[in-house]
Amino acid sequence: MNALTERFVGTDTYLCPPDLAEAVHVAATLGRPLLVKGEPGTGKTCLAEAVAEHAGLPLLRWSIKSTTKAKDGLYVYDTVARLNDARFGDRDIRDIRQYIRFGPLGEALRADQPVVLLIDEIDKADLEFPNDLLHELDRMRFTVDETGDEISAKYRPLVFLTSNNEKELPDAFLRRCVFHYIAFPDEGMLKSIVQVHHPGVAQALLDAAVKRFEDLRKVGELRKRPSTSELVDWVAALLADGLTPEALEGRLPYLGALLKHEQDIERVERGGQRQRRSPW
């Protein structure tokens, strides 16, 4: 049994609900990628960090952009450097291997020890992207076409995938994943999360802050409802200012830490009144 199949229960700074722990455990024992979804700011990315920290393993991070290609994660053949060397350099350009740069997935499969790989925001990429990764994630091996080297993982990395739901992922891809949706934490969990980040926070302030926060989330038609991470930041600001629970009664201080859209702030300050945006 290696460090990965040991049950993850959370860390000092990451509280892990039992159903999430179960999903991590299943992914680790079956060697399947774990796909994590949830509202922004519910700790999807932090999960991979916390698991890596808990297991004492290196974390490789691959942040996906709209232009990311599946192959980039494996390796890139740096033809421009080779061209440059051919014209102006003094290196031996016959050795192609020195121009192969491995990406995060390539590194994870080459590693001499188990690693945690985070493929962040997989839904940002092209629709074909997840399908292009199927084979590599399933077999945990790939071939460098330019050199013919076949690289096969000695240790199956624990792969975390996060998605913000911008695109549907293909069924064939989903079938191979373990899936977990992080539900928005309830009041008790929210308090525990704040306490983990701010151990010194007074109970009265905590209660008041979480109460106002939850009320704020209930205001209709916010363009972006505040998330857990924003609550943690906001409490940090309250603490830094030495504010008392009474300060939270009227107009909320540091509203900008919670709401990121100007219209949202306006709406809340006007008492959650419906804003007329449209012509009717």
Added chain:
Amino acid sequence: MLNGFFAALRHAGLKVSLHEHLSLLEALTAGHGDCSLDRFYALARSLYVKRESDYDLYDRVFAAHFKGVELNRPLADELLSWLEDVQKRGLRPEDLAGLDPLTLDELLRKFEERLREQKERHDGGSHWIGTGGTSPFGQGGAHPTGIRVGNQGGGRSAMQVALERRFRNLRHDVVLDTRQFAVALRRLRRLADNHGADSLDVDKSIDKSAREGGEIELVFGPERGNRIKLLLLVDVGGSMDPHAQMCEELFSAAHASTHFKAFRMYAFHNCIYERLYTNMATGEGENTEDVLRTLDQDWCVLLVGDAWMHPFELTQVGGAITLSHQNRRSGLEWLQALRARCPRSVWLNPEPPRIWESTSARLVRSVFPMTPLSVDGLERAVDMLRGLRPNRPDVEAVFPAGAART
């Protein structure tokens, strides 16, 4: 028992394959076998369910399978909707004193009985399930040992979590918020890839030049980018008032989408006639003819409306409901003109499909395909616009017989 659960999930419409079932068996043999029902709930869910919109379905099947709780979706959901948003009525302490406390078992039994008897919504009163009042069942009521329907919280065991149905709001067939509309609209983004003029692919050119040992090679590829233009036409006022918020959300989602090459929106009342409005109240707007003239094949049109009106409004010249306006062409002709100009068009209806059989709705459906204004419906509409589904009217042309049938 596991095979039965698997079968029950499939029967309920969850897309689970044997692949996932085998994975579950593999996990159970690999050390998860001794787990409690609570852990099994999470374990099986992580393997069987791949979309949060299916969590609710899973919860219901789980609850039914492992405790024999009846799956009675339409009734239960309807019940919850009765209970939403109704004012709690005040009760005096002496009223409360007169009520008999009930034990939990009695209470549950009576709840089920009463649920079976009850046929409609009730607010107040002392017997039926509803809001306010002193019946032991419902929401916002005041019976000492009542059942609160649609309760927020408490329990943490798998059964309780499953019964609690916390993921009800993630279902795709209920309409939710701007974000979900935005995600659905984003599907339109896929439309226009690989069209248009060739352009120089700089990366590929450099790559190829390098591979050719420094001989400059130019590589051309299709231009990527969205050419989609979206026209949103929304029925406002009258019978559409209850749907105003939903329409606003659709509008704000479409408006916030940055991936359209162009986006325009107009309002109309019941049906399209000579004018399309940018401000219904002041009558500001443009002539429909002028708007149509500016549309080309790249435009996709989403019409939103309940298609609920007197058939005259569609079939007769001068049939427009607004008295100040005397239309010279019938509404149906205008709809047909729009459809002819923009074949990529779909009508979204916020009302449930069961009322789409009204004469006016059938007339509209003889021109446009109609889908419900929900996330699912919008996705279906987008697929039609993209040509992934046949985009043709739902019913045969009924014009003009509908006018006589009222």
